[in-house]
Every structure is written in C-alpha cells, then in structure tokens.
Amino acid sequence: MSQKLISSFINGEWVQSAGERLPVVNPATEETIAYVVEASAEETAKAIENANDTFLSGVWSGKTVKEKQEVFAKICELTLANIEELAQLECSNAGLPYAYLKNRQLPRIVRNFKFFSDYLSQNVERSGISDEEYLRFVVREPIGVVALISPWNAPLALASTKIAAALAFGNSCVVKTAEQTPLAVARFMEILVEAGVPAGVVNMVNGRGQVTGEALSTHPLVQGISFTGGTATGKHIASRATPFLKRVDLELGGKSANIIMDDADLDLAVKGSLSAIYTNNGQQCFAGSRILVQRNIADEFIARFVEGSKALPMGDPLAETTQLGPLANERHYANVKRIVEKAVADGAQLLCGGEKPENMQGQKGYYLAPTAFLVKDNAIEICQEEIFGPVVTIQVFDSYDEALEIANDSRYGLVCYLWTTNLDRMTKASLKIKAGVVLVNTTMILDSRFPFSGHKESGMGREGIEGFKHFYTEEKTVTIAIRNPDAGAK
Numbered sequence: 001m002s003q004k005l006i007s008s009f010i011n012g013e014w015v016q017s018a019g020e021r022l023p024v025v026n027p028a029t030e031e032t033i034a035y036v037v038e039a040s041a042e043e044t045a046k047a048i049e050n051a052n053d054t055f056l057s058g059v060w061s062g063k064t065v066k067e068k069q070e071v072f073a074k075i076c077e078l079t080l081a082n083i084e085e086l087a088q089l090e091c092s093n094a095g096l097p098y099a100y101l102k103n104r105q106l107p108r109i110v111r112n113f114k115f116f117s118d119y120l121s122q123n124v125e126r127s128g129i130s131d132e133e134y135l136r137f138v139v140r141e142p143i144g145v146v147a148l149i150s151p152w153n154a155p156l157a158l159a160s161t162k163i164a165a166a167l168a169f170g171n172s173c174v175v176k177t178a179e180q181t182p183l184a185v186a187r188f189m190e191i192l193v194e195a196g197v198p199a200g201v202v203n204m205v206n207g208r209g210q211v212t213g214e215a216l217s218t219h220p221l222v223q224g225i226s227f228t229g230g231t232a233t234g235k236h237i238a239s240r241a242t243p244f245l246k247r248v249d250l251e252l253g254g255k256s257a258n259i260i261m262d263d264a265d266l267d268l269a270v271k272g273s274l275s276a277i278y279t280n281n282g283q284q285c286f287a288g289s290r291i292l293v294q295r296n297i298a299d300e301f302i303a304r305f306v307e308g309s310k311a312l313p314m315g316d317p318l319a320e321t322t323q324l325g326p327l328a329n330e331r332h333y334a335n336v337k338r339i340v341e342k343a344v345a346d347g348a349q350l351l352c353g354g355e356k357p358e359n360m361q362g363q364k365g366y367y368l369a370p371t372a373f374l375v376k377d378n379a380i381e382i383c384q385e386e387i388f389g390p391v392v393t394i395q396v397f398d399s400y401d402e403a404l405e406i407a408n409d410s411r412y413g414l415v416c417y418l419w420t421t422n423l424d425r426m427t428k429a430s431l432k433i434k435a436g437v438v439l440v441n442t443t444m445i446l447d448s449r450f451p452f453s454g455h456k457e458s459g460m461g462r463e464g465i466e467g468f469k470h471f472y473t474e475e476k477t478v479t480i481a482i483r484n485p486d487a488g489a490k
C-alpha cells in the first residue's frame with residue numbers, strides 16, 4: 001500500500017491542512033503505511049460548525065423515515081460491495097485477522113444499519129389524554145451535533161455502530177476514531193456520502209486525544225459525546241463535558257470473569273473460553289480474561305485450555321487461516337509485555353506463551369503468543385488491571401459462592417461468563433453478578449434490541465435500542481387543552 005495522508009473529512013471532502021503528521025503503522029510489519037494529519041482545535045471547530053449547519057438546515061434531520069431507509073439500504077449495499085477493501089484496510093492497520101473481519105466483524109455494519117432501518121419504520125411514540133382535559137404527546141427530536149469517539153480495537157465496527165444510531169435519530173456528527181487506526185473508518189466516510197448521506201452530516205477529525213479529542217468533546221455546539229475507550233479517558237471526558245451539561249455515554253473497559261463449574265459441558269466450556277479471550281487478538285472489552293474453574297475439573301480444563309491456546313493459528317493477519325494477529329501498536333505491546341513480566345514477579349505461574357512465538361522470533365510485528373497464567377490471588381495486578389491482549393489468568397475455586405465473590409471482586413463490571421448445566425446456578429448468577437451482561441453457556445452475542453453496557457467502572461449509559469433512543473434524542477411534551485380553552489393559563 002502506498003503511503004497516504006488521512007486528514008479531516010469536512011462537508012464531504014478531505015481538507016488540506018498543515019497539522020502535525022502522525023505515523024499510521026501496520027502492526028504486523030511495523031511499517032508506516034499512512035500518516036494522520038492531526039486536526040487542530042480550529043479545524044475540529046470547523047467540522048463541528050459544519051455539522052451544526054447541516055443539522056439546522058434539516059438536510060438530514062428533516063428527512064422522512066422512507067428517505068432515511070433508502071440511504072441506509074444504499075449504505076448496506078455499498079458496504080457489502082466494498083467489504084474486501086474495508087477488511088484489508090482494517091487488517092493492515094489494526095492487525096485483526098482478515099477472514100474474521102470480512103466474515104464476522106464488518107458484516108455487523110450491515111446488520112446495524114438494517115436494524116435501525118427496520119426500527120424506524122415500526123416505532124411510534126404514544127400519546128395520551130390526562131384528566132380528560134388535555135391531549136398530551138411526546139415529540140422526540142434529534143439532539144443536534146454529537147461527537148462519536150472510539151478506540152483502535154475494532155475501529156470501523158465501533159465507529160459505524162455509533163454513526164448508524166446517530167443518523168437513525170436524525171443527528172449530525174463528528175467522528176473521531178483512534179489516531180492509530182483511521183484507515184477503514186476514513187474509507188467508510190466516502191461510502192456514506194456515495195450512499196446519499198448529505199455532505200457535512202457525518203464529518204471525521206483525526207488526531208491525538210489531548211489535542212483533537214479534547215477540542216471535540218469541549219466544543220459548546222456538541223450536545224452529546226458517545227465515547228468508547230479506556231476508563232481513565234472516559235472519566236476525564238465526563239469531567240470536561242459536565243460543566244457544559246453535555247450528555248455523555250461511556251462504554252469503557254472490562255476485566256470479565258469466566259466461571260467454569262464442574263457440571264459444565266467441558267467441550268463447550270473449553271471452546272467458549274478460548275474464543276472469549278482470544279477473539280479480536282484478545283483486544284476486546286468483553287474478553288473473558290479471568291477464568292475461574294472448579295477444583296475437581298481444574299486439571300483437565302487447564303490441560304485442554306493450554307493445548308487449545310498453543311494450537312491457535314497465529315501469524316500474518318492477512319492469511320485466511322490466521323486466527324490471532326499482532327497487538328495493535330508498539331506502545332500497547334510494550335505495556336502488555338510489562339504486565340506479563342510483573343505477573344511472574346507477583347507469583348503467577350506461566351502456563352503458556354508470555355513472549356513472541358518461537359517460530360516468529362526475529363520477525364517484525366507486535367506478536368505475543370497466547371498467554372495463560374495460573375494464579376492464586378485475585379488481588380495481583382494481572383487479575384485487576386485490564387490487559388487487552390491474548391493474556392488470561394486461571395484461578396481455581398472450591399464453591400460456587402466463592403466463584404461469585406471472586407468474579408465480583410473487580411472495579412469493572414462489563415460481562416460475566418458462566419458455564420454450567422445447573423439451573424439454580426444460572427439463576428443465582430443472573431441475580432448476584434455485578435455486570436452489565438451475564439452470558440450463560442455462550443460467548444458474546446451482540447443484539448441491539450438489548451442493552452449493552454458496563455456496571456461500576458465499565459461504563460455509564462447504555463447501548464442497545466432504548467439507550468440509543470435516550471442518548472440520541474430529546475423528549476418534548478406537548479400539552480393541548482381539550483375541553484377548557486382557559487386551562488393553559490393556569
């Protein structure tokens with residue numbers, strides 16, 4: 001791929017600007033494949049003002065459901081027509097396996113736009129009569145300009161989910177994905193315009209959080225910030241946005257427990273546990289990164305899990321057979337390796353991995369072999385801090401209550417996995433677990449009809465249709481007097 005510049009996309013065009021150039025690196029080869037031209041505060045303000053102009057003009061916010069549906073159908077069509085290019089861009093930039101992107105992660109874009117298209121045609125607000133005197137109804141309006149800020153672990157899947165929701169409810173937006181991974185999202189901007197989203201309704205700015213992100217999340221015209229990323233960044237954004245009374249949706253980090261009971265279907269539990277930690281190169285907010293296994297099946301489970309970890313095809317993410325690619329960038333790679341080293345110092349027992357795979361030593365790329373530790377103490381750093389890589393801890397427990405206690409012993413509360421065939425245990429987990437999502441005998445199934453978000457420090461606000469509706473719209477109650485013309489004067 002020839003090197004290219006990714007600048008800001010404002011009013012349907014890539015702008016020429018003189019901002020600082022930040023290298024965009026392929027994590028599998030360590031080569032620079034593009035440069036981000038960082039958007040300054042002034043340039044970011046231009047994107048926001050542009051979005052605001054389009055919002056006020058009604059060019060998108062005033063579209064009928066049918067008109068929006070036609071555009072959404074075209075977005076789906078063009079996404080599918082370009083899915084190989086999008087997957088290739090994402091793969092070369094984020095290091096995610098090409099086959100996984102093409103067949104699983106990116107088709108979600110189509111499912112999302114289709115979901116909102118169907119929803120729009122079937123959802124109406126209710127009206128009511130109060131005290132026989134007033135006809136009341138709620139008008140639901142878009143909120144205006146929204147900032148959509150997302151991370152590098154699933155750049156296009158995450159950004160496009162926010163874009164679909166923002167557009168469905170009639171908003172204009174400014175998108176900022178991570179400065180390390182703009183390529184596929186940038187291409188998607190062009191697809192949106194080609195599909196008929198009017199120029200300026202979706203804009204994109206690129207750059208570091210403390211420059212472009214800060215300018216975006218503190219601009220007075222931005223009415224809401226939908227943020228997916230780290231907990232520390234989320235807290236910072238909330239503290240900066242609150243004085244402006246902006247609404248904030250925060251989808252943050254996780255350290256999810258994965259409990260395997262002695263009555264579990266072990267084949268399913270081993271397969272599910274491998275998938276829960278290693279999918280998306282281990283860089284997923286809902287990774288099952290703390291395995292808790294009951295003592296009487298622990299030896300067998302551990303042996304099979306380690307064998308499965310070692311057998312995972314790791315390598316060039318472009319190869320169709322690869323299931324595990326490199327970590328997304330050099331800084332992240334260094335941090336994951338630091339946590340792995342610290343775990344050994346903290347007394348964790350390395351079961352597999354811990355370094356670049358033997359057959360890749362000397363090769364370029366931020367590769368870390370699937371890594372599992374046996375731990376005894378949930379208080380050590382590797383059990384408490386989100387690692388965001390192919391690294392899992394395994395802890396043995398005796399009783400179910402003990403497992404639930406360890407599972408809840410975390411500042412995070414995104415997801416909890418449970419493998420059991422016992423109905424009482426399923427029921428108890430669904431009541432006792434402090435997490436936004438409890439998954440019993442399954443890995444994550446995203447479904448926009450249901451809420452997805454974290455408890456505790458894993459988030460604030462909800463994705464899923466009800467959460468989207470509340471975040472992306474404003475309610476207005478209209479009261480019309482029916483019988484008594486003077487009622488309004490009360």
Ligand code: NAD
Binds near residue numbers: 228230234284285
């Ligand atoms: P990050 O918080 O460092 O960055 C996320 C985004 O925020 C990037 O675009 C970044 O440039 C921007 N940003 C950084 N500082 C900012 C600031 N001061 N103002 C405005 N924007 C700023 O996160 P990351 O390291 O890129 O992503 C990994 C994290 O994302 C993990 O913690 C992971 O769990 C989380 N995540 C959560 C979910 C979820 O749905 N809960 C999904 C995916 C990832």
